[in-house]
Amino acid sequence: MKKLLNIQTYLPLLFGIGSAVILIGAWWGISLLTNREIPSPLMTWSVFNEMLATPFYDYGPNDKGIGNQLISSLIRVFSGFGLGSLVAIPLGLLIGSSKTAFRLINPIIQILRPVSPLAWFPLGLLAFKAAEGATIFIIFVTSVWPTLINTAFGVASIPQDHKNVAKAYGFSRWKYIIKVIIPFALPHIITGLRLSIGVAWMVIVAGEMLSGGVGIGFFVWDSWNALSLEKILSAILIIGTVGLLLDKGFDWLQKRFAFA
Amino acid sequence: MTLNPISAPVDSASEFHKIQSRPASIEVKNISVAFKTPKGTFTAIQDIDLTIQKGEIVALIGHSGCGKSTLMGTISGMTQPTSGTVMANGNLVKGPGPDRGIVFQNYSLLPWLSVYQNIYEAVDSVFKGKTSAEKREITEENLKMVNLWPHKDKLPGQLSGGMKQRVAIARAFAINPSILLLDEPFGALDALTKGSMHIELLKLWNLDNRNKTIVMVTHDIEEAIFLSDRVVVMNNGPAATIKEIVDVRLPRPRNKKDIVHDPAYMEIHDRLMGLLFDKFSIEDD
Numbered sequence: 097m098k099k100l101l102n103i104q105t106y107l108p109l110l111f112g113i114g115s116a117v118i119l120i121g122a123w124w125g126i127s128l129l130t131n132r133e134i135p136s137p138l139m140t141w142s143v144f145n146e147m148l149a150t151p152f153y154d155y156g157p158n159d160k161g162i163g164n165q166l167i168s169s170l171i172r173v174f175s176g177f178g179l180g181s182l183v184a185i186p187l188g189l190l191i192g193s194s195k196t197a198f199r200l201i202n203p204i205i206q207i208l209r210p211v212s213p214l215a216w217f218p219l220g221l222l223a224f225k226a227a228e229g230a231t232i233f234i235i236f237v238t239s240v241w242p243t244l245i246n247t248a249f250g251v252a253s254i255p256q257d258h259k260n261v262a263k264a265y266g267f268s269r270w271k272y273i274i275k276v277i278i279p280f281a282l283p284h285i286i287t288g289l290r291l292s293i294g295v296a297w298m299v300i301v302a303g304e305m306l307s308g309g310v311g312i313g314f315f316v317w318d319s320w321n322a323l324s325l326e327k328i329l330s331a332i333l334i335i336g337t338v339g340l341l342l343d344k345g346f347d348w349l350q351k352r353f354a355f356a
Numbered sequence: 357m358t359l360n361p362i363s364a365p366v367d368s369a370s371e372f373h374k375i376q377s378r379p380a381s382i383e384v385k386n387i388s389v390a391f392k393t394p395k396g397t398f399t400a401i402q403d404i405d406l407t408i409q410k411g412e413i414v415a416l417i418g419h420s421g422c423g424k425s426t427l428m429g430t431i432s433g434m435t436q437p438t439s440g441t442v443m444a445n446g447n448l449v450k451g452p453g454p455d456r457g458i459v460f461q462n463y464s465l466l467p468w469l470s471v472y473q474n475i476y477e478a479v480d481s482v483f484k485g486k487t488s489a490e491k492r493e494i495t496e497e498n499l500k501m502v503n504l505w506p507h508k509d510k511l512p513g514q515l516s517g518g519m520k521q522r523v524a525i526a527r528a529f530a531i532n533p534s535i536l537l538l539d540e541p542f543g544a545l546d547a548l549t550k551g552s553m554h555i556e557l558l559k560l561w562n563l564d565n566r567n568k569t570i571v572m573v574t575h576d577i578e579e580a581i582f583l584s585d586r587v588v589v590m591n592n593g594p595a596a597t598i599k600e601i602v603d604v605r606l607p608r609p610r611n612k613k614d615i616v617h618d619p620a621y622m623e624i625h626d627r628l629m630g631l632l633f634d635k636f637s638i639e640d641d
Contacts, residue, residue: 257464260434263451264458265478265531275477279468 135326143326144333158318160310162334169300169312170338172228176235177289177296184240184292185285188247189277198248205244213238213299217306227307231300238299242291250284251277282353290346297339380443381535381569382408382431387440389426400426402595404440406588410534413561413570415580418590418599419632424573425461425539427590431571432458432537445534454482456535457528461543463520465512465527472508475499475527482531498530501560518549522556529560538572542579551612554582558609577628581621582610589631602627 120137127136135143151163191198213234220230258280262272304313312335319327384406390399401423408414416424429435430442433452442449444456452458465474476495483491499505502522512520521541528536541557542550561568574580580587587602604624606615615621 257460257462258466260458260460261464261466261478263434264432264460265481265527266452266454267477267481271477271481275469276466279466 140326140329144330165312165315168310173296176232177239180236180239184243188244192248192251209241231303231307235296239292239296243288246284246288250281286350378409381410383443385441387437390438399595411566413584415584415587416573422590423593423596428573457533459524459528459538459541461540463524478527498526502526536570
């Protein structure tokens with residue numbers, strides 16, 4: 097009862113309402129300043145509702161519901177991200193535990209990491225002869241770096257204490273990897289995955305603008321061609337919300353696997 | 357300066373003699389350890405000779421940074437000597453081995469493994485030939501020995517310092533080593549916990565018929581006297597050497613409360629104080 101009367105209980109809600117007011121207010125202001133060229137929140141809201149009313153309609157290859165667009169983007173992101181992680185985690189474990197491997201591979205990482213993943217798109221097209229493969233390929237490239245670097249960092253920062261235990265009690269290499277390296281590096285690996293999925297979700301929009309077909313990025317581009325700014329703004333809100341949910345998911349994982 | 361003969365109780369002299377006639381457990385021969393640092397070579401310990409008999413408890417004592425942990429490291433095999441050799445049970449020490457159980461300064465438990473798993477993984481690693489049922493039995497037995505069986509599923513982070521150290525000790529005992537190496541094992545514990553840990557350690561040692569050789573690094577004089585048969589006092593580094601070895605001819609079992617009033621105890625205590633603090637006497641006045 098006391099908790100219900102306490103202002104502290106309602107603070108998160110009040111702050112939430114506050115930031116919504118700021119966002120909608122600023123949006124409204126910009127809409128008014130641009131003479132409604134940028135649609136107002138209210139105009140967008142009705143289009144948004146329309147989009148969400150039938151999210152899975154399918155009227156042929158160039159006209160699908162927002163739910164379909166979202167799902168195909170998510171499938172691409174998770175395929176690329178999954179493949180990227182399968183490469184990044186073992187490679188990170190290797191370069192984190194071996195100085196030689198680190199010195200050989202680190203320069204390659206340093207030179208490739210700053211490259212915009214979109215630059216890989218033509219190579220993807222060449223390799224897979226299809227836009228679909230090329231899009232997954234750029235997500236793959238995107239997701240490798242943060243996971244790789246964080247995994248390697250995690251492994252490299254194993255405290256001497258833990259290494260001493262393994263040494264003193266004669267742990268086999270396998271036991272050392274399973275019982276020491278991976279559990280210690282796991283929080284770092286999850287941080288890497290969290291960063292990777294965040295960047296991948298950003299890159300997919302640009303990637304799909306290049307590749308066309310079905311997807312949230314293509315949807316934005318297609319809406320621009322159809323001059324439906326309401327749809328673009330709705331899509332931006334949806335992309336943001338999905339990104340937030342992905343981030344929260346990995347945040348939960350991070351907390352779940354944190355030890356001590 | 358040599359130690360004056362101490363008028364020891366009758367039975368302890370013969371007991372002490374018994375230890376001296378046992379086979380050597382650890383032989384440190386002319387050991388030096390030097391580390392390469394950016395500022396050049398740093399010699400931690402130099403030309404150390406020390407023989408420890410089977411079943412003996414020996415304390416290495418000295419000021420911080422005097423190289424006592426380094427000396428301990430050469431016995432455990434965690435540190436490679438620059439020159440000289442260490443023999444453990446007649447074998448040349450080339451690295452850590454299951455004949456030497458180590459209890460580290462900061463417990464060194466793996467924080468993601470439960471108390472039980474921390475011990476089981478060490479047992480599993482050392483006793484490769486045993487079945488998993490046998491290994492589980494060893495783990496259980498050792499956890500019960502330190503009264504931590506009810507806490508077996510806890511993570512190290514949920515335990516107090518004293519409990520963590522008991523896990524670390526149980527782990528070292530679980531691999532049934534003939535030599536037990538304790539590196540400042542009770543340094544982080546409060547005085548009360550420390551006292552009960554001393555008794556617990558001696559209890560475990562007694563259970564094994566005092567057959568295990570125990571070497572411990574400490575900077576606690578009372579702890580060194582209460583536990584050991586000999587106290588090795590080290591000079592201050594760099595290039596530390598053994599300053600003197602003080603015999604502790606006090607009868608066992610020793611009683612924590614009574615021992616401090618024993619004149620022999622007080623004499624050893626004064627002797628150790630003198631050896632450790634002479635260089636600061638000028639600043640005292």
